[in-house]
Amino acid sequence: MVNLENLNNLHLDVLREIGNIGAGNAATALANMLDKKIDMEVPNVKLLDFNDVATTLGGEESVVAGIYFNLHGDLDGNIMFLLDIVSSKILTGILMGREDYSRELDEMDYSALQEVGNILSGSYIASLSTLTGLNLTLSIPSLCVDMAGAILSVPAIQFGFVTDKVLLIETKLRDGNDLVKANFFLIPNAESFGTLLKSLGVYE
Structure with a gap:
């Protein structure tokens, strides 16, 4: 199991590169x-x-739209795609052709x-799978529009006693x-962080 407090700059740089590639492919999927x-x-990426x-979402009482997935396969955990409410309205406006x-x-x-969360998160996970060679699958997405604190309580309850670190893109x-x-x-989860880093050749 990886001690997440001891990740060095190389580990973090690799995680950032995964985030960059995944986000770029997600943006391409949205454009298509x-x-x-x-x-x-x-x-x-951090x-x-x-x-x-x-705090990064504006505080626990900030209203956000969250699309939540369970992650299964060679890694176990969650993916969350979160938008502040203004960005949610802009994105749906673009999708619907509204001004x-x-x-x-x-x-x-x-x-x-x-649907957008499903496409973008699926694209990100596909990139991650290609880069690492890991077999990864996502559950059907669940959408919730609520205060950030309420939405984040779901993975907190599920993984609060396993890991306290998340990768933000x-x-x-x-x-x-x-x-x-x-x-x-x-x-x-903490064990999956180790699996992820080992698959990239940066953790023994």
């Missing part, structure tokens, strides 16, 4: 879905204490967010002047 050019800023995740991003999200928007996507801030969180 929309049939338009989507620009992506260089992702910010290893976070789980307790700091809510009014102020309206409240409805059931059709929720369905669209779930913070991505900014642009369609013209419209900016969507997308956050991918990979939350493997």
Whole structure:
């Protein structure tokens, strides 16, 4: 089992590179879905204490849209695709061809967010699988729009006594002047972090 406190710069650089490639492929998948050019800023990839995740989303009471997956196969854990509420409205507006991003999200928007989360997370996991040679599968996505603290309580309850580290891939996507801030969180259990690093040849 990997001591996550002792990961060195090489380990972190490799995790960042995985995040960069995965996020780039996810952006390409979104562009293909929309049939338009989507620009992506260089992702910010870092290893976070789980307790700091809510802060990156604006605090525990910030309303976010979360698409949640169980990760199975050679790695066990969760994937969470989280958008702040403004980015959620912009993204669904782009998908629906709307210019009014102020309206409240409805059931059709929720369905669209779930589908986008499924496509982007699936693309990310496919990239991870290709890079590592690991067999990885995702569960059917679950969508929740709620305060960040409430959404994050799901993996906290499931893995709170196993690992306190998550890999954050913070991505900014642009369609013209419209900016969507997308956050991918990979939350493997502690043993799976070791499997991931060993598959990349950076951990014995």
